[in-house]
Amino acid sequence: MIEPYFSIIIPTYNRAYLIDKTIQSIIDQEYKNFEVIVVDDGGSDNTKEVIEKFNDARIKYYWKENGERGMARNYGVTKANGNYINFVDSDDLLYPFHLRQAAEITEKQNLSVFCFNYDVKDNNGNLLKIGKNTESPLSKTLLKGNHLSMNAIFIEKNILTGFKFNEDPFFISGEDWLLWLQLSVRYPFFFFNSITSTIVEHQERSVHGFDEQSYIYRTNLLLNELKQDPVFCAKHLFGTIKIQAHMLSYTALHASLVGKRQIALKYLYQAIRINIFELFTKRALVTFKNIIIKQHP
Numbered sequence: 001m002i003e004p005y006f007s008i009i010i011p012t013y014n015r016a017y018l019i020d021k022t023i024q025s026i027i028d029q030e031y032k033n034f035e036v037i038v039v040d041d042g043g044s045d046n047t048k049e050v051i052e053k054f055n056d057a058r059i060k061y062y063w064k065e066n067g068e069r070g071m072a073r074n075y076g077v078t079k080a081n082g083n084y085i086n087f088v089d090s091d092d093l094l095y096p097f098h099l100r101q102a103a104e105i106t107e108k109q110n111l112s113v114f115c116f117n118y119d120v121k122d123n124n125g126n127l128l129k130i131g132k133n134t135e136s137p138l139s140k141t142l143l144k145g146n147h148l149s150m151n152a153i154f155i156e157k158n159i160l161t162g163f164k165f166n167e168d169p170f171f172i173s174g175e176d177w178l179l180w181l182q183l184s185v186r187y188p189f190f191f192f193n194s195i196t197s198t199i200v201e202h203q204e205r206s207v208h209g210f211d212e213q214s215y216i217y218r219t220n221l222l223l224n225e226l227k228q229d230p231v232f233c234a235k236h237l238f239g240t241i242k243i244q245a246h247m248l249s250y251t252a253l254h255a256s257l258v259g260k261r262q263i264a265l266k267y268l269y270q271a272i273r274i275n276i277f278e279l280f281t282k283r284a285l286v287t288f289k290n291i292i293i294k295q296h297p
Contacts (some may be wrong), residue, residue: 004106006034006099007082007157011072012090013040014049018200019090023054026088031099034058038090039076042066044186068247070165070175077160085160088151091200096214098196102154105192112156113183114190118149120199128201138180138189139235143242145250151197159183174218178225181243185235210258212251219247245275249283264291 007071008026012019019038026036040047040063051061064075073087082104088094098116105114115138120128132147141147165184166175183189226232226240233239248271255266268287271278276285 003033004084004103006084006086007037007080007083008034008088009037009039009073009076009080009087010088011041011069012043012047014043014045015090016045016050018066019047020050022088022090022092025093027054027056028096029099030096031037031103034099035060035081037076037079039064039072041072066171067167068172074164074167080157083157084098084154085157086154092151093198093200094151095196101194101196111190112159112187114154114192115148116152116196117193118152118197118199119195120201122201130195133193136190138191139184142181142184143236143239145246146180148180149197149199150176168212168221170217171221174222178222179224180230181232185232210254212263215251222247242275243272245278246279249278253283253287256287263292
């Protein structure tokens with residue numbers, strides 16, 4: 001069997017001060033049959049100079065006009081030569097065995113889409129949490145939320161010629177979950193509980209912050225896209241209801257984190273009305289806790 005060749009695609013925007021650690025974690029991989037495609041999404045810093053300092057022919061750098069991450073990732077796929085694609089964010093890290101374990105899996109099993117587990121650490125390397133261990137395949141599990149790390153997912157390139165990330169620039173932090181949902185109803189999406197990458201938690205991560213209209217826009221776009229997907233609708237008769245409740249509770253949580261108590265209560269109530277089981281989730285508990293703390297400092 002021919003050993004797999006991996007294309008690691010890194011979309012980035014003005015993160016020259018972070019991306020060197022990310023790329024070094026890739027260079028240090030025990031498995032060496034890979035290329036790195038850095039897509040600079042309209043950045044204006046010295047990312048190109050940082051990339052050139054590695055002086056490694058496996059690293060390719062492309063600059064394009066800003067179009068947000070979905071478009072940048074799709075652009076990277078068009079430049080990829082590997083038979084498997086792995087998307088890595090420009091502020092995160094891979095453990096040295098990340099690609100080796102992926103190669104071992106593809107050599108033993110004929111899998112089109114699979115993923116590993118991950119952990120979350122702070123800037124000092126302190127462990128904050130470990131990703132959720134879940135059952136395979138992931139079709140039903142993904143209805144409960146996007147608990148996967150972008151860094152941990154491997155997809156055959158030929159699949160990504162037919163399925164792409166949504167390129168709406170306002171659909172931030174939802175474009176990946178939409179694609180995973182679409183793929184999971186068409187291909188067996190397997191999970192392996194081996195931690196092979198790290199999400200580095202810092203205040204400049206794009207998931208921080210709260211804009212109510214942005215959250216609602218994402219929710220509506222996600223639901224509309226899924227309702228227009230006949231394969232998804234046939235597989236999950238009530239799937240969009242669960243996802244809508246999840247997105248509303250997700251909005252409630254982030255509103256509670258910034259002290260918007262009434263907004264948090266509004267969306268949590270809407271989520272519970274749609275799906276009563278949202279009341280018994282850890283997210284609801286944390287939201288209630290945040291509301292109480294913000295109200296009584």
